[in-house]
Every structure is written in C-alpha cells, then in structure tokens.
C-alpha cells in the first residue's frame with residue numbers, strides 16, 4: 001500500500017493536527033504516504049475521488065442534547081457535500097469522528113450520522129487533537145479496515 005487518501009475538514013485546527021500526526025506516524029512506521037484532502041480549503045469545489053479513502057470529521061452541533069434534539073450541523077456540511085458528490089461515498093471505507101466528551105450524547109454524533117446516511121462504518125473516534133495513543137490505536141484499525149475493503 002504505497003499511499004492512502006484521507007478526506008477531512010478542520011475548522012479550528014484540531015483535526016488537521018491529528019491528520020498531520022497520523023500521516024507522520026504511518027510514514028515512519030509503515031512507509032505509507034498519506035494524500036490529504038482538506039475540504040475546508042476547497043471552497044465548496046468537489047471532484048471524484050477514484051481511490052478508497054478514509055474520512056475524518058469533527059462535530060459542531062448547535063445546542064440540544066443529541067437524543068431528541070440538537071443535531072443541527074452547519075459548519076462541517078461541506079464534507080458531507082464532498083462525500084455525496086460524484087458518488088464519492090462508495091469509495092469511503094470508513095469514518096473517524098472527533099469531538100469533545102463534554103458534549104455527552106452529542107460526542108462525535110455527526111460522524112455517526114454520516115455512517116448511517118452513507119452506509120460506511122464508523123471505525124473510531126478521538127477527542128480534540130487526539131493523543132499519540134489514539135494515533136497508534138486508530139492506525140491499526142484504519143489499515144485493517146482498508147485491507148478488508150480492498151478484499152471485499
């Protein structure tokens with residue numbers, strides 16, 4: 001596996017930091033190059049992603065409790081639009097959610113919603129920028145899920 005594509009959005013930089021550190025880890029440990037697509041930098045432009053990719057998505061829900069209300073999401077919608085466009089979702093082998101556990105039931109809720117909406121699995125989550133332990137733990141899950149996706 002020479003390279004792996006990661007599609008993400010990051011508004012305050014946490015997810016971007018995670019993807020950068022994940023990329024460095026996979027390069028030095030597995031010699032895998034990560035191709036990063038930061039949807040925030042695309043200005044709503046979309047294009048087909050022809051290879052399998054991982055999505056990483058933070059959570060920005062407005063109010064509510066995540067159970068019977070409070071699942072209104074605006075800020076990260078460009079990632080959903082990008083994944084929906086050109087049937088890109090068919091090449092997404094999994095999504096990782098990021099968020100903050102202080103939000104209780106709303107923790108990483110948007111990634112869970114994407115998993116249901118598009119039919120790809122949610123393969124993990126992390127808080128804020130993620131720790132080194134998160135990077136190592138999630139790298140193993142990412143590689144395993146990617147392998148299974150290719151063999152399906």
Ligand SMILES: Cc1cc2nc3c(=O)[nH]c(=O)nc-3n(C[C@H](O)[C@H](O)[C@H](O)COP(=O)(O)O)c2cc1C
Pocket residue numbers: 009010011012013014015016058059060061062098099100101103106107108109127128129
């Ligand atoms: C206005 C606002 C709303 C948020 N809502 C949620 C939420 O509903 N659930 C959650 O898990 N995290 C929530 N968070 C935490 C963010 O998902 C978290 O800070 C994340 O790391 C931001 O990623 P980014 O820096 O890449 O944009 C919220 C943060 C802000 C500023």
